[in-house]
Amino acid sequence: MTDFTxxxxxxxxxxxxxxxxxxxxxxxxxxxxxxxxxxESKLSGLGVMMNDRLGCCTIAAKGHLIQAWTxxxxxxxIVPDSAILAGYEQACGYVPGDDSTDQGGNMLDVLNWFRKTxxxxxxxFAFVAVNHNDKKHVELAVDLFGGCDIGIELxxxxxxxxxxxxxxxxxxxxxxxxSWGGHDVPIVGYSSVGPVCITxxxxxxxxxxxxxxYVDEAYAVLxxxxxxxxxxxxxxxxxxxxxxxxxxxxx
Amino acid sequence: xxLRPTRNTITAMRHHVLLLAFIxxxxxxxxxxxxxPAPTELVCGVEEADHDEAVDHVVTALQDQTLLxxxxxxxxxxxxxxxxxxxxxDTNSAPVLVGRAQAWLTAGGNQ
Numbered sequence: 001m002t003d004f005t006x007x008x009x010x011x012x013x014x015x016x017x018x019x020x021x022x023x024x025x026x027x028x029x030x031x032x033x034x035x036x037x038x039x040e041s042k043l044s045g046l047g048v049m050m051n052d053r054l055g056c057c058t059i060a061a062k063g064h065l066i067q068a069w070t071x072x073x074x075x076x077x078i079v080p081d082s083a084i085l086a087g088y089e090q091a092c093g094y095v096p097g098d099d100s101t102d103q104g105g106n107m108l109d110v111l112n113w114f115r116k117t118x119x120x121x122x123x124x125f126a127f128v129a130v131n132h133n134d135k136k137h138v139e140l141a142v143d144l145f146g147g148c149d150i151g152i153e154l155x156x157x158x159x160x161x162x163x164x165x166x167x168x169x170x171x172x173x174x175x176x177x178x179s180w181g182g183h184d185v186p187i188v189g190y191s192s193v194g195p196v197c198i199t200x201x202x203x204x205x206x207x208x209x210x211x212x213x214y215v216d217e218a219y220a221v222l223x224x225x226x227x228x229x230x231x232x233x234x235x236x237x238x239x240x241x242x243x244x245x246x247x248x249x250x251x
Numbered sequence: 252x253x254l255r256p257t258r259n260t261i262t263a264m265r266h267h268v269l270l271l272a273f274i275x276x277x278x279x280x281x282x283x284x285x286x287x288p289a290p291t292e293l294v295c296g297v298e299e300a301d302h303d304e305a306v307d308h309v310v311t312a313l314q315d316q317t318l319l320x321x322x323x324x325x326x327x328x329x330x331x332x333x334x335x336x337x338x339x340x341d342t343n344s345a346p347v348l349v350g351r352a353q354a355w356l357t358a359g360g361n362q
Contacts, residue, residue, distance in 0.1 A: 002345075040343070135299075162345035165310040168317070192294060193306055193341045205343045209307035 004159045007200050010055025010092075010104030011151050011182035014217050017108055021128040023137055023220050033139030039146055040189045040196050040203055042071040048201040049084045055104035056088040057184040057199075061149055062114050062221075063087075064198040066122045068188045069146045069225035077225075083120035090117060107151050107184055111219055122225055130218040135208065139190055141220035148187045150197070151217040153178035163194075164206035166213050177214055295333035297326075302334070309334045310344075313351045332356070 046067070049060035063079035070077040088094045091113040092105035111127045118124075130141045130148060141148040156174040157167045167175040185197040185204075194207040294302035305326045312318065324331070335352045338344045344352075 161314055162347055163310050163314065165307050165314065168308075168311050168315065189343065191341050191343065192302070192337055193310070193344055194303075196343045203343060205341075205345065207307040207310050208303040212303070 002160055002162050004200065006052065008051055008053065008055045008057070009154065009181040009183045010051070010057040011184040012104050012106040013182065014151060015106050015108045020108070021126070023128040023130045023141055024134070026128070027137065027140060031140055031144075033136055033143050036189075036191045037139070037143045038189045039068050039072050039142070040198075042076070043068060043188070043198075043203075044071075044076065045078055046198060046201045046203070047078065047081070049079065050081050050088070051200055054085075054088060054094065055102050056084060056092070056094070058105040058107055058110040059084050059087040059091060059119065061184045061186045061198075062110070062119050064188075065147045065149065065186045065221060065223070066119065066225060068186065068198070069223055072146060073226055077120075077122070079120045079122075087113075087119050104182070107149070107217055107219070110184075111149070111221070114221070122223065124221045124223040127219045127221045130220050132215050132218040133212075135212075138187070138195070138211070138218060141218065142187050142190055142195070145220040145222060146188075146226040147221070148195075149219045149221060150185060150187055150195075150211075150215050152183045152185065152214050153216055154180040154183045154214065156180045164204065164210045164214075166207070166209050171213050295330050295337070297330055301326075302330075305330055305334050306337070309338065309352075310348065313338070313348045313355075316351070 046064070049056070049063045051057050051060045063084055066077055066079055085094075085096070088105075089096070091110045092103065093101055094103075095101040115124050115126060127149075131137045132150065138148055138150075155167075155171065155176055156179045158164050158180060167173075169175065171177055173179075183199070185199045187195040187197050188203075189196040194205050195211055196203055196205050198204070291298050293299075295305065297305065305324075308324055308326070309331060326334075335355060338352045339349055339356070341349075
């Protein structure tokens with residue numbers, strides 16, 4: 001039986017910065033997400049990335065994104081625990097040996113750190129916020145960017161679920177939003193059943209209703225591991241224009 | 252000759268004032284054409300939002316091992332059967348759920 005109760009989380013409450021670029025501004029109505037996207041089947045050797053011991057999910061999520069990008073576009077890179085730890089120290093102020101500093105991180109701050117500093121030598125060009133209330137935008141983010149970094153207000157009921165779903169009775173009691181805590185995971189695929197994320201070293205499916213009920217922030221990260229401007233992304237989408245627009249804003 | 256305005260002059264001025272007020276207020280706009288809603292894509296015979304809700308219901312029921320019978324939900328048997336089949340064919344659904352979904356179909360849930 002599934003039991004995630006011993007696992008750590010580590011996502012601090014949502015922080016909004018109005019300067020954050022919005023994916024919706026770059027999408028054209030002609031873009032239609034495919035019914036199914038699978039960037040997960042090429043993954044192997046998924047690790048926990050220290051998120052069973054530390055509240056470093058915001059860093060582990062970036063490590064798993066790097067793994068998914070490289071697995072689908074070249075040679076798979078597995079970010080070592082030493083890099084995850086270094087990232088957690090730099091981005092979230094963790095001091096090894098001092099449990100009081102194991103406080104997790106804010107997704108927006110960690111994404112800014114990821115863009116400016118990089119993780120294990122992998123540095124994205126930019127990131128954009130995704131309207132998590134628009135399923136089509138989320139699907140397009142996964143399809144076009146090779147993943148979507150999401151923030152979830154996890155309920156206690158998710159601790160013992162094989163597939164994350166809204167408990168019967170709704171988001172109350174053990175199903176209450178955030179009753180367990182905030183978590184950051186990357187989505188690396190989806191189907192009509194729901195998005196597939198990576199967490200604690202495994203693939204985990206959630207239903208679209210679960211996503212709608214508990215997710216409160218989402219980002220698409222534009223990385224050279226996925227498309228470097230010279231090479232087309234695996235799905236054939238030319239990201240050069242978007243990359244140029246993002247560069248103009250973010251410098 | 253009198254310098255007092257004639258009745259015709261006053262009427263003409265009134266018309267000018269009314270015309271000016273009309274222009275300032277803006278011409279009345281024609282009623283917009285009725286908006287035709289975009290055709291809704293059906294999944295398993297229901298709208299996408301209802302389908303997602305049905306999937307959630309079935310997944311939760313399979314996990315909790317509670318009833319999947321249509322009379323405990325607002326979804327019809329064909330919708331539930333379609334959703335269960337989706338879960339069976341979805342490679343990322345947890346094996347234990349797929350097993351239970353298959354068992355439900357085998358036991359005649361789709362009859």
